[in-house]
Amino acid sequence: MPNAMDYSNNSTPTWCPGCGDFSVLRSIQTAAAHLAIAPHQMAVISGIGCSGRISGYLNVYGFHSIHGRALPVAQGIKLVNPELTVIAAGGDGDGFAIGTAHTVHAIRRNIDMTYVVMNNQIYGLTKGHTSPLSTTGFVTKSTPYGSIEAPIKPGMIALASGATFVAQGFSAYQEQLVEILTRAILHKGFSFVNVFSPCVTFNKTNTYQWFREHLVNLDEMNSHDPHDFQSAINRYISTDGLFTGILYENDDPDYYSKLPGELGTSVVHQDLDISNQFDTLMQDFI
Numbered sequence: 001m002p003n004a005m006d007y008s009n010n011s012t013p014t015w016c017p018g019c020g021d022f023s024v025l026r027s028i029q030t031a032a033a034h035l036a037i038a039p040h041q042m043a044v045i046s047g048i049g050c051s052g053r054i055s056g057y058l059n060v061y062g063f064h065s066i067h068g069r070a071l072p073v074a075q076g077i078k079l080v081n082p083e084l085t086v087i088a089a090g091g092d093g094d095g096f097a098i099g100t101a102h103t104v105h106a107i108r109r110n111i112d113m114t115y116v117v118m119n120n121q122i123y124g125l126t127k128g129h130t131s132p133l134s135t136t137g138f139v140t141k142s143t144p145y146g147s148i149e150a151p152i153k154p155g156m157i158a159l160a161s162g163a164t165f166v167a168q169g170f171s172a173y174q175e176q177l178v179e180i181l182t183r184a185i186l187h188k189g190f191s192f193v194n195v196f197s198p199c200v201t202f203n204k205t206n207t208y209q210w211f212r213e214h215l216v217n218l219d220e221m222n223s224h225d226p227h228d229f230q231s232a233i234n235r236y237i238s239t240d241g242l243f244t245g246i247l248y249e250n251d252d253p254d255y256y257s258k259l260p261g262e263l264g265t266s267v268v269h270q271d272l273d274i275s276n277q278f279d280t281l282m283q284d285f286i
Contacts, residue, residue: 020171020197047094068099092131128202218245
């Protein structure tokens with residue numbers, strides 16, 4: 001049975017001490033160990049920002065993509081070789097600024113992969129600027145008088161886009177986060193996991209203590225039914241998106257299972273001899 005350290009490449013993360021991303025990294029490693037995924041059967045694709053560095057700290061296949069493009073790369077990898085466990089990871093901007101369209105379309109395609117958003121509600125790599133997930137009134141170097149824009153609600157975007165698995169975690173609740181990621185990886189379809197991952201250097205508002213005081217744990221609510229879509233929407237609204245746990249899950253068919261014939265077969269197992277395919281096509285015109 002593997003352990004979490006089997007998925008570490010022993011490099012030292014350059015995140016600030018106390019950054020929530022450390023917990024996300026360890027939670028991914030631990031979930032992989034719980035599922036006994038061989039390192040060569042797993043790929044982690046990341047974008048730009050502090051969160052983008054995560055792919056370089058894992059002993060699995062990794063790809064550090066450009067800003068907002070982690071999901072296109074991850075989807076391509078999964079479609080070519082669906083036998084791989086594929087995880088995409090990104091931050092506020094990757095998922096909900098320049099990469100918003102990719103997030104929405106990846107969700108609606110329902111490709112069997114997991115997307116982890118490391119949500120610190122600020123742009124940390126650029127030294128503290130307002131992000132699309134920052135709250136109204138948030139004061140940063142880019143909004144010294146407070147942001148006048150309303151924040152995007154990640155879970156609502158996911159639900160509206162047709163997500164078949166929506167969950168939220170918190171870096172300080174690592175045991176629950178490991179369970180969420182384990183369930184997300186096992187889910188047959190696109191899993192969206194928003195993780196509140198505090199930036200201890202630049203975000204002095206949404207701190208670990210602030211989240212402990214405001215988050216609701218869905219695991220402690222017997223009345224929550226994650227298989228009821230309307231209930232999931234109502235729960236998101238009633239908590240204003242401040243919760244941890246699995247919000248919604250259904251078993252709609254994933255992308256690959258809806259493809260006809262050989263198209264639903266892994267490309268790595270298909271006959272890609274172009275000459276044979278050309279000869280077959282030509283026969284249709286003779």
